[in-house]
Amino acid sequence: MTLGALLAGLVGATSLEAAECPRKDALGTARVLAVDAKTTPRVGLKSFPQTLPLADREVVLTFDDGPNPPTTSKVLAALAQECVRATFFLxxxxxxxxxDMVKRIAREGHTIGHHTFSHPYMARIPFEKAKSDIERGIAADEKALNGVSTTTPSTPFFRFPYFESTPAQLDLLQDRGIVVFGADLWANDWEGITPEQELKLVTERLAASGKGIILFHDAQARTAAMLPAFLRYLKQNGYRVVHVVPGGATHKSADAH
Incomplete structure (x- = not known):
């Protein structure tokens, strides 16, 4: 199927209920990659010199700014339809x-990371205020997920809003053993573009880079509408999805890095 056909298929697309491997020809999740703050404290070439050790045509799917039930539920359904696992920075x-949506994300096998409490411009506020927003965000996510408010994250993954940070904030997270995720490419889904335009943009960028950590926003309706076609594009063009988990997590197919 051509990109044009994928774009055309977006019109009138409907979401499906999340199901476990509904199709034998689903995209699937190729492997699990354990990420440890000791060896890879910061990843994503848009912000840092290094990224995850991905092979050509391997991608990591990440979603920011949720949960937002109307759109996050559609994103989860699209991922479930293709048996794909992603990371959500909440x-x-x-x-x-x-x-309940936080619990659903985890129950369906996705990784939950953290994205502050109030989504501020972190480099523009005092260090103590930034630290408080980080910790309050982790505590809120943990309370929603496990019923216990704690500033020790069960998954030590964090992404800065707007990819904006200070050296002191980065040091704080590294000292706490929390991996900071940037991205290698993104879909500009925060702009006023159509799902078709978003699909064209992200597939062109992925074709140019060949692999990488991709940033989407599950709170964006255009991304929820576009995602099924993007996952089909990955399948039809030989891309493989890598699911990231914390180092030390036990998974049968986890690679040691």
Whole structure:
């Protein structure tokens, strides 16, 4: 199927209920990659010199700013339809409002990371205020997920809002053993573009880079509408999805890095 056909298929697309491997020809998750802050404290070439050890045509799917039930549920359904696992960086305020959606994300096998409590511009606020927003966000996510408010994350993955940070903030997270995720490419889904335009943009960028950590926003309706076609594009063009988990997590197919 051509990109044009994929774009055309977006019109009138409907979401499916999440199901476990509904199709034998699903994209699937190729492997699990354990990421440890000791060896890879910061990843993503848009922000840092290094990224994850991905082979050509391997991608890591990440989603920011959720949970937002109307759109996150559609994203989860698209991922489930293709048996794909991703990482969701949650905003603590939203997690507090929608704990059932946080639990659903985890129950369906995805990794939950953290994205502050209130999504501020972190480099523009005092260090103590930034630290508080980080910790409050982790505590809110953990409360929604496990019923216990703690600033020790069960999954030590974090992404800065707007990819904006200071050296002191980065050091704080590294000292706490929390991996900071940037991205290698993104879909500009925060802009006023159509799902078709988003699909064209992200597939062109992925074709140019050949692999990488991809940033989407599950709170964006255009991404929820575009995602099924993007996953089909990955399948039809020989890309493989890598699911990231914390180092030390036990998974049968986890690679040691």
């Amino acid at each position: 905003v603590g305020q939203s997690a507090s409002r929608h704990p």
